[in-house]
Amino acid sequence: MSAARAREPGEIFGPRTTLFADVLSVGLITAVVCLPLVTVPAALSTACEVLRGSQRGRPATAGRYLTVLRGRLRPGDLAAGALALAGALLLVADLALAGAGLPGARAFAVVAAVIGAYAVVTGLRACARAESLSDWRTAVRRAAGDVPRDPGGSALVLLALAAAVLCGWMMLPLAFLAPGPLALALTAVEVRGRGRGVGLAARDGSVR
Template identity: 80%
Template structure:
C-alpha cells in the first residue's frame, strides 16, 4: 500500500474524510494530552474540546495537527462566552447527577424519573458534544448549540455514534487512568468525523 504524502490541494480518494496526515495517530494523542490539561479547570471543557475539533478539522485544509497550534488557537479563545458555556455545562452535569441520585434514593416514582432524567441527560450530552464539533463553536456558542440540537434529532445515527465515542473514551479512562489524558484526542477526532459525515450527507441531500 502506497504511503505517498499528497499535497493539500490534491484530490482525496472517494469516501476518505480526512487527508493522509490523520494517519499520524501520535498527533491525535498529543492533542488529547493538551486537551486534557486544558480541561482541568472544568469550566474550560467546551472551549478545550471544540479547539481540538477545530485543529483536527483543519487537516482537510492541509494544516498540521500539533500541540503548539492547539495552544495558540486556545489562547485566542480566552473570552467570556467560552467560560460561560463551560459554567452552563458544569451546572447541567451537576444537576443531572443530583437528579439521578435522588431517583436512586427510593422516592416514589423514582424509576420513571430516573429514565426521564437519563433520556434528557443523554440528549444534553449529545447536543453538548456535537456543539463542540461544529465550526460555529469558535465564535458563537448559541449558534453551535442550536445547530447541534437540530442535528441530534435529525441524525439519530450520528447521535448514537457520539454516545458510543464518549462511552469508549470513558471506558478507556476507567480501565487505565493514564489513558484519561489521551482519550480527549480520539474523542475529538470521532466528533469531528461525525460532524463532517453529517455535512457530507446534508450536501448530498440538497444537491
C-alpha cells in the same frame, strides 16, 4: 501533492492526521486544558477545529492547538463551561435522588437519563461545529437540531463518549489521551453530516 489529492476515497481527514501520534498529542493537551473543568467546552471545541483544519492541509499538532487556543477562553467560553458543569452536576444529583427509593423514582430516572443523553450529545456536537469558535448559542441551537435529524451520528457520539469514559475508568493514564480520539470522532460525525446535507437548512437560515 495537495492534501485533497492525497486523501483516499471515503477518507475524511488528510494524511497528517492519520498518524496516531498527532491525535494523541492533541488529546493530551486537550486534557490538560480541561483540568479547570469550566474550560472543557472551549478545549474540546479547539481540538475539533484543529482536526477539522487538517482537511485544508493544516497540521494537527499540539503547536497548532495552542495557536487556535490563544483566541479562546473568552468570558463566553467560560460561561459555556460553567453552564455545562452545572448541568452535569444537576443530572448527577437528579439520578442520585432517583436511586434513593423515592416514589416514581424509576420513571423519573428514565426521563432524566433521556434528557441528560440528549443534552450531552447536543453539547458534544456543538463543540464539533465551527460556530462554537465564536458563537456558542448558534452552535448549540444548530447542534440540538442535528441530534434528531442525524440519529446515526448522534448514536456514534454516545458510543465515542462511552469508549472515552471506559478507557479512563479502566486505566487512569488513558484519561489524558482519550480527548483526542473523542474529538476525532466528533469531528468525523460533523464532517460526514455536512457532506450528507445534515443541518444545511439551519446553516443557510432557510429551507430551500
